[in-house]
Amino acid sequence: MSTDYAALVETLSAQADPARLLRDVTTLAGEPRSRRRAPDGMARAEAYVKAELLAAGWQAQSRPFVRRWQFGVTDHRGRTPLPLRVRLYPRLRGANIVAELPGAAAAPRVVLGAHLDTVDASPGADDNASGVAVVLEAARLLARLPVRPNITLVLFDMEELGLVGARAAARELSATGQVEGMICVESVGFYADGPDTQALPAGFGLLFRDVADQVRAARHRGDFTLVVHRRSSRVAAEFWRRAAARSTPALPSLALCDPRPDGPLGVLAGLAVPPLNNLGRSDHGAFWDRRIPALMLTDSANFRNPHYHQPTDTPATLDYERLATVTAATAATAVFWSQAGARENPLANRGGHC
Template identity: 35%
Template structure:
C-alpha cells in the first residue's frame, strides 16, 4: 500500500472515531469515548502519561506520548492538538482534523524516529479556555524544561473560495482564496518560519505570520493551545486553516466530515511530517 493511500485511510478512520459531540459538560460520554480512543491509538506506540489538571471547573486529562529521537539529548519538539470539542458541534474540523493528523504523525515518528525527541500531546479542555495546555505549559516552565518548539495543530481540513482576515490589509499579502495552511508563530520562531513554510510548501500552499507581543495585539491568533506556551516564554507555532475566518461551520452542528477537504488534510499532514522531522 502506498504512503498516500495509507495516510488517507488513517486520517479517515481517526476522523470517524473523533468527530462526535464531546464536551466536559455538554456531552461527557462523548468526551470520554474520544479520550479512550486517542489513548488507545497512542498507547499502541508506547507508554502514555495521563496528565491530570484542575483549572477552576475545567478538570481534565492531557495525554502525553514521549517518542525518542535519533539524538535523545536534544530538547524535544512538543506537537499537540486538542481532543475536546465545542458546545453544540460535531467538531470535525475543530478539532478532529488536528487530532487525526496528530495520530498519523505519532505513528510515523514511532516507526521512523526524527532527529530529536517528539512529545505528542492530546490536550483536554481547549474549548474551555486552553486549560489543559495552560496547566502543562506552567508545569514545564516551573520544571525548567527546555522545548525546541511547541506546535499546535488547530483545524487543518477546510478550504474555501473566500478568505477573511483579522486585518483587511492582510488580504493583499495572503490573497482572497482560502486554499492555504497558515503557520502563526511568535517572534522567537521567525528564524524557523521560512524553512517550515518551504518544506511544508512541497505538499501544500503555506503562508506564515510572525506576531509580536505573544499575539496580544491580534487576539484571534491566540485562540488555541500554543498561546499558553507563548505566555510561558516558549517558542510556539499554530498550524491552522484559519478557523472561523474561512469555515462557516465553526462551532456549529454542521461542522461534519463531509464538509472537509480530505486531500488538503492529507497534504497538510505530509507537509508537517516533512517540516518537523529534521527540526
Template identity: 30%
Template sequence: MILMPGKSYRGTLPPLTRHEEEVSDRLRQDVEAIAGAGEHNYIYYDNLLKTEAYLESRLTQAGYTVQRQEYLIGDRQFTNLEVEIPGEALGEEIIVIGAHYDSVVGSPGANDNGSGAAAVLALADYFAPTHPQKTLRFVEFVNEEPPFSWTPDMGSWVYAKRSRERNEKIVAMLSLETMGYYSDTPGSQTYPLGLLNNIYPITGNFIAFVGNFASGGLVRQVVKAFRTHTLFPSEGSILPNTVPGAGWSDHWSFWQEGYPGIMVTDTAMFRYPYYHSQEDTPAMVNYNHLARVVSGLEAVIMNLANID
C-alpha cells in the same frame, strides 16, 4: 512579518502518493471516531471520556506508552495524553506536536479540532519507528475551548506550566488547529485585519503557519521545510500577540511560559463557514488535502528533529 523563505505552491495539485492515500483513509477514520458521536466537552463529559479513551487506544496501538497528565476542575478529572520518542544526540531539546481534542459547546467539532487531533495521531504513527536526534512529543490536550480558553484550566497551559517547572527545554511547539477545510472560490478567505487582505490570498486553499514575534525564527524554519518538500499552497505570518486569531489555540499556552510555538491552521473562522456550529461534521473535512498537509508536516518535523 510577511517575508517567508521559498514560494507557496501554485497550480494543479499532483495525485496523492500511496502514503498520502493511506494517511487520508486513516484521518477519515479518526475524525469520524472523534466527532461522530457528537459533542465532547465538559458538558458532554461522557463523550469527552470516550474520545480520550479512543485517542489513548490509538496511541497505544502505535506502540507507545501513554503518559496521562490528570488534573481536577471541581470534582471532574480532565486528562492530557502524551507520548514521547526520546532524542539521541540532542535529547534535551524537545519538540512538541499537539492538538486539543475537546469540541466547543454546540458543535461535534470535526474540523475544530478533530482534524488536528487526528493529525497528531497520524504523525505519531509515522514517527514511531524513527530515531530522532531531538526528543519528539505528541500530545492530545483537553479543554482548549471556552470556558477554559486562556485560563489556568486550559489543558495545554497546565502542560506548559509543568514543562517550565521541570525546566524542560522545549525548542518548538506546533499546535495543529482546525486544518481540514479548503476552498478554491475567490473571496473564500478573510482576515482579522483589513490590511492583511492586501497581503495574503483571498482564496482559502492554503495551510497557514502563524506565530508571534518571539517565534518568528520557528515560523520561517517551518515554512521553508514545508515548501521545500510539499506541493501544497502555504502561507506564513508573524503577528503581534494582540491580533485577533493569532493566539487562538494551544500554542498560546506555550507563549505564556516563554516557549516558541506556532499554529498550523486552515484559519478557522476566517474561512470555515461551519465554525463552532452543529454543521462541523466529519463530512466537511477534505481528507485528501489534510493528508497532503500532514505529509508536509512529516518533512517539517524531520527537519526540526534532525532526522536524516
C-alpha cells in the same frame, strides 16, 4: 532545505495516508466531546486516541489537572463575540493526554499538540478532530523513523473553555526547562478553492498589510494553510512552509508573524491591541505566555469555515488529501526543530521585524 531534510519530507509525504486521517476524523467526530457537556463522548475519544498511540508504539497517559477560580470562556456553540463569552469558573477538573516515544534521541524536546474537546452540540470535525488526526498520523510516521526524535505529543483538554488544559501542560513542561518549541495544530482540514471564501478579521489589513494584500490578490480564496508564529519560531514556520510546498499534493501557505514578544509583555500588548489576540486563540498561546517558541497551523477557522462551532462541522466537509500534506509537513518540522534547533539556524539571526 538541506538534502537530508528534503528526503525526509518526501518520505513522510509518501507515507501520510488520507484514508487513515479520514478514519480518525470520522471516529472522533461522530459526536460532541467535552469534559463538562459530553463526558461520554470525551471518554470514547480519549480511549480511541490512547489506543491509536499505543498501537503506533508510543507511551500515553492521562495527566489530570485542577484549576480553581479560572477566568475562561463559554463553550456554547455559535459565534458570540469574545467579550460576551467570558466566564469565571470556580473549579475545573480535566486531563490532558501526554505521549512519549520510547528510545527517543537525546535532543531538545518539541511539543506537538491539538485540543480534543469541542463546543456544545458540535461534532467538531474541523475544530478540532482534524488537528487530533494530524497528531495521530504524525505519531505513526515518527515512530517509523530510524532515529526517533524527542517529541512529546499532547492532546489538550478544555481548549474551548480558554486554553485551560494547555496552560496546565505548558506550566508542567516548562518546569523541565528543556522545551525547544511547540507546534499547535488547530482546525486544519477545511479548504475552499473558490473566490471570496476567505474573510479577514476586523483591522487585519492595517496590522498585517502584506498578508492582507496576498489574500486580496488571490481573490480571497481559502485554499491555504496559515502559519502563525513569532520571531522566536520564525525559522520553524519557514521550514513548515517549504515542507508543505515540497509535499504531494503541494499546499500553499501564508506566514503571519505576531509582533508581540513571548512572555508577559506579549500578554500586555494583546490587551493594548485587541485584534492581535486572534493570533493566540489556540493552545500555542499558553506556551507563548511561558516564553516557549511556538507556532500555530490553521485554516483560519471561523474566517473561512461556515460550519465553525456548528452541528454541521462534520467529516464530509474536510479535504483529506490536503490534510495529509499538513501531516507530512508538521512531522518533518517537528523533527527539524528537535534535531537542528531552530534557534541555531542562521536564518534565526537575521535582523528586521519578526
